Amino acid sequence: xxxxxxxxxxxxxxxYTTLLISTILLLCSLFFAxxxxxxxxxxxxxxxxxxxxxxxxxxxxxxxxxRFPRVLASALVGAAFAVAGTLMQGVTRNxxxxxxVLGINAGATFxxxxxxxxxPNIPFTLLMILSFIGATCTTLFIFFLGMNAPGxxxxxxxxxxxxxxxxMLHSLTAGIAIYxxxxxxxxxWYAGGVAGVEWPQLxxxxxIIVTVLIAAMLLxxxxxxxxxxxxxxxxLGLNTKRIRILAIIFALLxxxxxxxxxxxxxxxxxxxxxxxxxFVGVDYRFxxxxxALLGALLLVIADLVARTIDPPKEFAIGVIVAMIGVPFFxxxxxxxxxxx
Numbered sequence: 140x141x142x143x144x145x146x147x148x149x150x151x152x153x154x155y156t157t158l159l160i161s162t163i164l165l166l167c168s169l170f171f172a173x174x175x176x177x178x179x180x181x182x183x184x185x186x187x188x189x190x191x192x193x194x195x196x197x198x199x200x201x202x203x204x205x206r207f208p209r210v211l212a213s214a215l216v217g218a219a220f221a222v223a224g225t226l227m228q229g230v231t232r233n234x235x236x237x238x239x240v241l242g243i244n245a246g247a248t249f250x251x252x253x254x255x256x257x258x259p260n261i262p263f264t265l266l267m268i269l270s271f272i273g274a275t276c277t278t279l280f281i282f283f284l285g286m287n288a289p290g291x292x293x294x295x296x297x298x299x300x301x302x303x304x305x306x307m308l309h310s311l312t313a314g315i316a317i318y319x320x321x322x323x324x325x326x327x328w329y330a331g332g333v334a335g336v337e338w339p340q341l342x343x344x345x346x347i348i349v350t351v352l353i354a355a356m357l358l359x360x361x362x363x364x365x366x367x368x369x370x371x372x373x374x375l376g377l378n379t380k381r382i383r384i385l386a387i388i389f390a391l392l393x394x395x396x397x398x399x400x401x402x403x404x405x406x407x408x409x410x411x412x413x414x415x416x417x418f419v420g421v422d423y424r425f426x427x428x429x430x431a432l433l434g435a436l437l438l439v440i441a442d443l444v445a446r447t448i449d450p451p452k453e454f455a456i457g458v459i460v461a462m463i464g465v466p467f468f469x470x471x472x473x474x475x476x477x478x479x
Contacts (some may be wrong), residue, residue, distance in 0.1 A: 142178075142418050149427075150419070150420055152274070153418060153419050153420070154416040154419045154420075154425040154429070155206060156257075157415075157419055157429055158299050158428065158429065158432070160433060161429060161432040161433055161436065162331070163276075164436055165214070165432055165435055165439070166435045168297070168436055168439045168440055168443070169210055169214065169439060170182060170479050171187060171443060172206070172213070172439050172442060172461075173185045173206050173207070173210055173441060174208045174320070174444045175422065175446075175447050176206060177446075177450060178198075178201070178445055178446070180198055180201075180202065182374075184198050184199075185202060185267055187199070187280055188202040188203060191319055195209065196256070198455065203434065204337075204338075206264055208336050208337055208338050208340070208341045209333045209334065209336055209442070210439060210442070211332050211345075212333045212336040212340070212341050212344070212400060212401065212454075213339060213346050213435070213438045213441075213442045214435040214438065215341075215344065215345060215349075215435070216301045216333070216344075216397045216400060216401050216404070216438060216441050217347070217407060217434040217435040217437055217438025217439065218222045218239065218352060218431040218432070218434045218435040218440045219393040219394070219396065219397045220239075220350065220393070220394070220397055220404060220407035220409040220428060220430060220434055220438070221407050221408055221430040221435075221437070222240045222352055222355050222389075222391040222393060222408075222430055222431050222434065223390040223391075223394045223397075223408050223413070223428055223434060224235075224236065224237040224388075224390075224407065224409055224412055224430075225385075225391075225408065225409015225412040225415070225423070225426060225430045226263070226355060226358070226360045226362075226387070226389055226427075227360040227408065228384045228412050229365070229386060229423055230365070230382075230386045230387060230406075231368065231470075232366070233297055233298065234406075234413070234471055235298045235468065235471060236272070236297070236298070236408065236409075237316020237405065237406065237408040237409035238390060238393075238394040238405075238406075238408050239299065239305075239403065239404070239405025239407075239408065239409070240301055240302070240305075240405065240406070240409055240417065240468070241278070241281060241297065241298070241301030241305075242277055242281055242300075242302065242303075242304040242305030242308065243274045243301075243390075243391065243394050244274070244279055244305075244364055244394060244398050244403040244404070244405060245277065245304065245305040245307055245308040245309055245312070245403065246272070246273045246276060246278070246304070246335045246440045247270040247274040247276050247277070247394065247398035247403070248273075248308070248309075248312055248325075248398060248402070248403045249273055249277075249308040249311060249312045249471070250269050250270055250272060250273025251269070251270055251273070251325070251398070251399065252312045252315045252316060253264065253315065253476050254266055255319075255321050255325070256271050256315060256321070261313075263339065263340055263343055263359025263399070264343055266399050267343065267347075267396050267399040267400075268342070269399075270367070270395045270396070270398050271391060271392060271395030271396065271399075272395075272401035273395070274391045274392050274394050274395040274398070275395070277304060277308070277392060278387065280298045280304060281297065281301050281304055281329040282297070284296075284300040284303075284304070284339070285297045285300045288300075296337055300313065302377040303421060306446050312325065314365040324374050330459070331402035331403055331404035331455055331457030331460075332402060332445070332453075332455045332456050333400075333438075333442055333456065334446075334453065336400060336401065336462065340400055341399050343400075344396050344397070344399075344400045345398050347392065348396060348397070349394060351392045351393055352431055354385075354389060354394070355386070355393075355427060356424075356427050356428060357359065358382060358385060358386055358389070358423070359423040359424035359425075359426070360387065360421070360423070360424050362382065362423035362427075363378055363421070363422045363423045363424060364377055365377065365379055365382060365383075366421060366423070389471075402457065403457065404438070404456060404460055405457070405461065405464060406460050406461060406464020407423070407434055407438065407464070407469075408469070409464060409467065409468055410437070410463060410464050410467045411430050411433045411434045411437060412426060412430050412432055413431045413471065414466075415429040415433055417419045430465065437460070437463075438456065440462070441456045441459040441460050442456050444459055445458070445459050
């Protein structure tokens, strides 16, 4: 029996149906997000701003300078966090794995805080690199703690180690912010939001996120085989160590770049993969692209709600997502407690 026969149980009809519906919903949410805000704009104005941009038109200027980069960043970062969480769940076989829950976002945010202290006017590109380094170091430390615990690495120990490290790093970040009077600057990264994203930041993160997302999709078949069991994957000739390292690197890149751009937004990578699997099954060839679309959809809607729920005030996206993610996290933890 070859690998294609092993994966043949996946419902391709469900995948294509979900793909079509998710794409349509995402496109609709993008237009709604562009239309609504401090001032509502008709879809005709949005269409004109895209294809017949007029520099003298104030509405066109608002769309191009504020809403376009903001909405596109929401979609990109939502897809990035969702796929990062999917990859982490795939390689760790931990249903609670997520770059936020495992403390990876906290590590990136901690390094951002230190960077502001040492380099007050740090360029955004360098901030992305340092954010990635922070995420990487945190991941290595969490895995080290989990593997050296009695009984070895288990999903529960990995989650607990991530939670403890995240709490410690959040406390250290808060202490740095208070001592060096950075609370105002770091408030954005604490709560998470896309309000500050402009074209230079979007141009910097878009190629990285899109490239890594495409590369991550290519791991779908290998992750599906690994999900059947380590021994079976090895017998089928799969280099499980290489796949695991690549998946973690891709997850770190997606998380590090996203945190540098919009701050620490947890639970997207926890919630979305479970929803995707409900629709298309457990084949990662299908789970990864659907997760990307649903993650983008979630964050675009969350941003829209955050800036329209109580105008002119604006909620942080992280707060909106957490309201969904925390109950979901508790539900999954209760459901999977025996396996953990």
